[in-house]
Amino acid sequence: MSQKTVKPFYNPPSLLVKQLRSALLIRKLTGWTKLPWWTTQAGKIFQIAAGCQGVGCFGYPVHPVWEVTARCNLTCDHCHARAGESECPDELTTVEAKERVIDPLAQVDDFKSLIFSGGEPLVREDIFELIAHAKMRGFYPIIATNATLITPTVAEQLKNAGTLGIAASIDSLKDEVHDAFRKKQGALKLAKEGIANAAAEGMYIQINITASKINKDELPEIIAFADDLRAHVILLYQFIPSGRGQENSGLELSSDEFRDEILRIGAQQKDLHPVIAPVGLPEYWALHNVLKNEGKTSDVLRGCICGNGMFYIKPNGDVWPCAFVPLSGGNLRNTTPTDIWKDSDLFKSLRNRNNLKGICGECSQKEVCGGCRARSYAMTGDLFAEDPKCALTELERRRR
Numbered sequence: 467m468s469q470k471t472v473k474p475f476y477n478p479p480s481l482l483v484k485q486l487r488s489a490l491l492i493r494k495l496t497g498w499t500k501l502p503w504w505t506t507q508a509g510k511i512f513q514i515a516a517g518c519q520g521v522g523c524f525g526y527p528v529h530p531v532w533e534v535t536a537r538c539n540l541t542c543d544h545c546h547a548r549a550g551e552s553e554c555p556d557e558l559t560t561v562e563a564k565e566r567v568i569d570p571l572a573q574v575d576d577f578k579s580l581i582f583s584g585g586e587p588l589v590r591e592d593i594f595e596l597i598a599h600a601k602m603r604g605f606y607p608i609i610a611t612n613a614t615l616i617t618p619t620v621a622e623q624l625k626n627a628g629t630l631g632i633a634a635s636i637d638s639l640k641d642e643v644h645d646a647f648r649k650k651q652g653a654l655k656l657a658k659e660g661i662a663n664a665a666a667e668g669m670y671i672q673i674n675i676t677a678s679k680i681n682k683d684e685l686p687e688i689i690a691f692a693d694d695l696r697a698h699v700i701l702l703y704q705f706i707p708s709g710r711g712q713e714n715s716g717l718e719l720s721s722d723e724f725r726d727e728i729l730r731i732g733a734q735q736k737d738l739h740p741v742i743a744p745v746g747l748p749e750y751w752a753l754h755n756v757l758k759n760e761g762k763t764s765d766v767l768r769g770c771i772c773g774n775g776m777f778y779i780k781p782n783g784d785v786w787p788c789a790f791v792p793l794s795g796g797n798l799r800n801t802t803p804t805d806i807w808k809d810s811d812l813f814k815s816l817r818n819r820n821n822l823k824g825i826c827g828e829c830s831q832k833e834v835c836g837g838c839r840a841r842s843y844a845m846t847g848d849l850f851a852e853d854p855k856c857a858l859t860e861l862e863r864r865r866r
Contacts, residue, residue: 469569469572469603470572470573470603471572471603471604472572472577472578472603472604472605473575473578473604474578474604475512475513475578475606476512482512484766485512487766488521488766489501489504489741491521491760491763491766491767492521492735492741494758494760495732495751495754495755495758495760496732496733496735496736496754497735497736498735498736498738498741499736499737500737500738500739503739504698504739504741507698510630510631510670510698511670511698513579513606513630513670514579514606514608514630514631514670514672514698514699521743521751521766521767521768522748522751522767522768522769522770522771522775523743523744523745523746523747523748523768523769523770523771523772523775523776523838524701524743524745524771524775524776528576528577528771528775528777529577529578529579529580529581529775529776529777530571530574530577530579530580530581530777530778530779530803531581531583531610531776531777531778531779531789532567532580532581532582532583532779533583533584533585533778533779533780533781533789534557534558534563534582534583534584534585534587534590534593534596534781535554535557535584535585535586535587535589535590535781536548536554536557536584536585536781537554537584537585537586537589537590538584538585538586538589538612539586539589539612539614539615539650540586540612540614540648540649540650540653541649541710542612542647542648542649542710543647543649543710543714543717544647544676544678544705544706544710544714544717545709545710546706546708546709546710546789546790548709548710554585554781554782556781556782557781557782558781558782558783558798558799560592560595560596562783562799563592563596563599564596564599566783566798566799567779567783567798567803568580568596568599568600568603568605569603570798570802570803570804571603571605571803572603572604572605573802573803573804574803574804574807576807577605577777577803578604578605578606579605579606579607579608579630580600580605580606580607580608581607581608581609581610581633582596582597582600582607582608582609582610583609583610583789584610584611585781586611586612586615587609587610587611588609588611588615588616588620589615593609594623594624594626594627595627597609597624597627597628597629598627598628600628601627601628602628606630607627607628607629607630608629608630608631608632608633608670608672609624609629609631609632609633610632610633610674611632611633611634611635611660612634612635612648612653612657613632613634613635613656613657613658613660613661613664614650614653614656614657614660615656615660616632616634616659616660616661616663616664617660617663618663618666620663621660621663621664621666621667621669622667624664624667624669625667625668625669629669630669630670631664631669631670631671631672631698632660632661632664632669632670632671632672633672633673633674633701634657634660634661634664634671634672634673634674635648635657635673635674635675635676636654636657636658636661636673636674636675636688636691636692637675637676637678637680637681637688638654638680638681638684638688639654639684639687639688639691640654640684641654641655643680643681643684644657647676647680661673661695665695670698671695671696671697671698672697672698672699672700672701672740673688673691673692673695673697673699673700673701673740674700674701674703675688675689675692675700675701675702675703676703676704676705677702677703677704677705677719677727678704678705678717678718678719679705679716679717679718679719680717682719682723682727685702685727685730685731686730686731686734689702689731689734689738689742690734692740693738693739693740696739696740697739697740698739698740698741699740699741699742699743700738700740700741700742700743701743701744701745702731702742702743702744702745702747703744703745703746704718704719704724704744704745704746704747704838704841705717705718705719705746706718706746706790706838706840706841706844707844707845708790708791708792708840708844709790709792712844718855719855720855721855721856721857722857724747724749724855724857725749725753725857725858727747728744728747728749728750728753728754728857729753731744731750732750732753732754746790746838746840746841747838747857748769748770748834748835748836748837748838748853749831749835749837749853749856749857749858751767751769751834751835752767752769752829752831752834752835752858752862753857753858753862755767755831755834756830756831756858756862763834764833764834767834768834769831769833769834769835769836769837770835770836770837770838770839771788772787772788772791772816772839772840773787773788773795773812773813773814773815773816773817773839774787774813774816774817776788776789777803777806777807779798780794782797782799783797783798783799784796784797784798785797785798785803785806785810787812787813787816787839788839788840789840790840790841790843790844791839791840791843791849793812793843793849794812795810795811795812795813796810815850816839816849819832819833819836821850822836822837822850822852823848823850823851823852824851824852825837825852825853825856825863826842826850826851826852826853826856827852828863828864829858829863829864830862830863830864831858831862831863835858837852837853837856838853838855841853841854841855842854
């Protein structure tokens with residue numbers, strides 16, 4: 467296989483137009499006033515967006531996320547990967563990681579960024595080598611981390627390896643709440659220090675928050691904290707009963723709580739520097755779309771990107787359509803990313819929203835939202851069932 471280099475984020479130029487249109491639509495839907503500041507950060511943001519084709523769950527499509535290990539220094543209540551429970555003996559080796567993951571991923575024209583996730587990717591001994599290899603192939607590397615291991619030395623190593631930015635997790639500004647959720651005393655203090663160390667190296671900063679019963683009333687304060695940090699993006703994850711989350715399903719919000727979150731956070735977005743991108747809540751953009759009467763915007767607002775923007779690689783090489791959907795479209799040890807991305811029946815079925823059932827199949831916002839496929843699968847066992855906790859009203863679903 468020839469060693470192809472990833473095309474830059476501005477190739478083709480139409481991608482830049484889509485990114486600009488996405489930002490303008492966010493401003494129109496939420497009254498966002500900080501777009502001028504965001505444009506001053508364009509050098510980082512355009513690289514991070516890496517040719518995004520709109521706004522959707524997990525922030526933007528299209529991008530691969532690689533769970534490089536299930537090992538972790540924490541054992542968080544919500545972890546879909548059940549990280550920290552085992553040594554993961556089937557983890558891809560360094561050679562396999564380069565030859566079966568990074569190099570073939572560069573063959574897929576849609577892929578321009580590569581997110582290294584876990585578990586905790588920093589516990590993998592060859593992580594800097596893998597990041598450097600991805601950078602050499604032209605990817606824009608990002609590391610999703612609990613940030614507790616980012617000392618000044620580690621931050622410098624990440625930067626030198628080619629890491630463009632970090633996505634760091636903060637679930638509460640109260641030590642006792644965050645630390646209990648993450649199962650480690652001092653986790654919040656260490657995470658804040660890690661974020662500061664990465665910022666000192668000039669890296670892009672993204673804050674990940676998992677919204678649940680334990681912090682739903684604190685979300686505005688956590689978001690304000692991220693704003694004070696001048697984070698570029700906030701990924702607002704919703705607690706989904708997947709992995710270890712199945713044992714803590716009582717932490718998931720209700721439909722009414724989801725709706726309240728959408729309206730409160732949407733109002734807060736107006737004066738924030740970072741853009742809030744909800745994960746596991748595709749109704750966010752659908753509701754704002756209805757309230758602003760924007761009509762057909764599905765070419766920019768993509769909603770759920772399960773299999774339609776997300777390419778989630780497990781430590782053993784299995785490829786899932788979403789981090790929270792434990793179904794494999796193939797394994798990179800014996801097939802290529804191109805074959806899975808283009809030809810997998812699982813991925814192709816998720817791209818056809820005519821497969822959606824119930825209220826999701828009938829909804830006026832079907833193309834803008836699509837319902838959360840992970841929640842549907844976790845709660846019903848049916849990947850295409852209606853989202854059991856849809857935050858839209860019956861009137862909004864029927865509106866055309």
